Amino acid sequence: MINTMKLSIAPYLLLVSLFVPCVSAHADGRIKGTGGVSSVSGAGGGGLIAWATLTSLASEQQRGFTAFTTYTDLDDFTLEVAGAAVNFNDRVELSYARQRFTIKANDAQIAQDKYGLKVRVAGDLLYGKLPQIAAGIERNRLLDPATARAVGAVDDNGTDLYVSAARAWIDGPFHRTSMLNVNLRYSKANQYGLLGYGGDDRDTRVQVEVAAAMFLTRSIAIGAEYRQKPDNLSALREDEATDVFVAWFPNKHFSVTGAYVMLGEIAGAAQQNGFYLSIQGAL
Amino acid sequence: MSVISEFSFSKSFYALTLAALLSACSGTQDTENLYTALGGEAGVEEIADNFIMEIAYDDRVIAYFEDANVDRFRQFFIEHLCMLTDGPCVYTGDTLIDTHVGMNVTVAAFNAIVEDLMAAMNKAGIAIGTQNRLLARMAELREQIIQM
Numbered sequence: 001m002i003n004t005m006k007l008s009i010a011p012y013l014l015l016v017s018l019f020v021p022c023v024s025a026h027a028d029g030r031i032k033g034t035g036g037v038s039s040v041s042g043a044g045g046g047g048l049i050a051w052a053t054l055t056s057l058a059s060e061q062q063r064g065f066t067a068f069t070t071y072t073d074l075d076d077f078t079l080e081v082a083g084a085a086v087n088f089n090d091r092v093e094l095s096y097a098r099q100r101f102t103i104k105a106n107d108a109q110i111a112q113d114k115y116g117l118k119v120r121v122a123g124d125l126l127y128g129k130l131p132q133i134a135a136g137i138e139r140n141r142l143l144d145p146a147t148a149r150a151v152g153a154v155d156d157n158g159t160d161l162y163v164s165a166a167r168a169w170i171d172g173p174f175h176r177t178s179m180l181n182v183n184l185r186y187s188k189a190n191q192y193g194l195l196g197y198g199g200d201d202r203d204t205r206v207q208v209e210v211a212a213a214m215f216l217t218r219s220i221a222i223g224a225e226y227r228q229k230p231d232n233l234s235a236l237r238e239d240e241a242t243d244v245f246v247a248w249f250p251n252k253h254f255s256v257t258g259a260y261v262m263l264g265e266i267a268g269a270a271q272q273n274g275f276y277l278s279i280q281g282a283l
Numbered sequence: 284m285s286v287i288s289e290f291s292f293s294k295s296f297y298a299l300t301l302a303a304l305l306s307a308c309s310g311t312q313d314t315e316n317l318y319t320a321l322g323g324e325a326g327v328e329e330i331a332d333n334f335i336m337e338i339a340y341d342d343r344v345i346a347y348f349e350d351a352n353v354d355r356f357r358q359f360f361i362e363h364l365c366m367l368t369d370g371p372c373v374y375t376g377d378t379l380i381d382t383h384v385g386m387n388v389t390v391a392a393f394n395a396i397v398e399d400l401m402a403a404m405n406k407a408g409i410a411i412g413t414q415n416r417l418l419a420r421m422a423e424l425r426e427q428i429i430q431m
């Protein structure tokens with residue numbers, strides 16, 4: 001009962017995104033696709049990491065809104081995420097996501113809330129000399145801290161800070177518009193925070209994240225991401241995360257992203273790979 | 284020592300692979316004169332005509348063009364496009380700065396114009412790689428159009 005309640009915003013978000021194409025299109029001041037998609041933390045980005053791009057296609061003097069839901073099916077786990085984000089003037093992004101992680105073997109679940117703020121500090125993704133530079137903060141809170149405690153995490157909540165730079169080349173390799181994004185993140189999160197924050201085997205606090213993408217057509221982008229993760233728990237091993245993705249932007253209000261994710265060892269289960277599917281509505 | 288040689292081996296290996304891929308896939312697109320790739324005089328005129336139609340039906344930008352002289356715009360846009368793509372033309376219109384000063388072109392309006400041009404080129408059957416070669420040159424002119 002409690003578990004079904006936990007992801008109960010998902011149907012509403014889905015409903016909102018279905019109506020998106022019917023609502024007038026004011027926040028479409030940027031080129032299709034340049035708003036990226038919704039990451040698992042809710043922040044605008046790729047999938048496994050946030051990017052310097054702000055959610056939706058809102059530009060200056062516009063306000064944009066996105067809602068999304070994501071399903072990831074790993075060998076021994078599933079991760080469901082639903083969330084929404086707003087973009088004010090392509091300057092400030094606020095985001096929220098609820099994550100629900102399920103251990104297939106015993107159906108045990110861990111839910112987590114993520115609140116994000118991202119500010120575009122300088123530059124532009126496409127134009128001018130400076131890449132788009134953004135700074136972000138993510139507040140994370142576990143709703144089920146028992147597992148985190150059991151594996152030796154110090155906290156059931158944590159704060160991530162990151163700076164992010166992204167540049168797209170309109171006439172990139174193979175004359176295809178291509179993007180590179182690099183993040184530096186300060187985080188104590190164990191497995192995105194699902195196993196709590198900090199631990200008895202303190203690892204590096206600063207991690208590197210990289211994403212590259214290429215638009216094969218105006219509607220289809222392919223790419224890959226890499227996320228370094230800390231390994232703070234002596235009892236469990238944590239690996240870096242990578243993915244390869246295809247994103248489809250049939251119009252400026254809807255996108256579908258499919259990915260193959262390779263998350264390494266999670267909670268003692270080796271080599272967690274699987275498929276990731278995400279849909280986003282924007283207005 | 285062996286680390287260094289391994290490193291430089293893999294580096295040159297990747298560089299070679301990348302170079303081979305790039306040359307295999309981009310073909311003549313890289314070297315071909317952009318004006319020719321757009322279809323020369325006939326191609327550029329078709330793009331300009333399509334572009335004018337796209338603008339005419341684009342609520343986001345039509346207000347900017349309310350008092351514009353379409354024939355003049357067509358003539359000078361074609362000339363400018365020809366010059367920008369290394370075609371055999373001399374641009375005789377006003378400078379982009381003088382033309383667009385005081386229009387208050389917004390970020391959104393600039394991007395809308397870019398999308399209209401993409402649509403115009405799609406309708407003229409221009410390959411996406413060729414479109415991107417032109418759009419990259421247009422992007423360089425953005426600060427003359429959006430004036431702070």
Ligand code: HEM
Nearest residue numbers: 344347348351352359360363376377382392393396421424
């Ligand atoms: C890189 C992008 C652009 C280029 C290369 C460009 C080029 C030109 C050229 C060559 C002319 C004719 C100049 C003349 O008559 O002497 C022109 C006129 C004009 N442009 Fe642009 N333009 C660009 C972007 C824009 C944008 C974004 C807008 C507004 C949304 C805009 C609005 C106009 C208008 C309204 C005229 C007609 C002015 C008049 O005849 O009174 N242009 N442009």
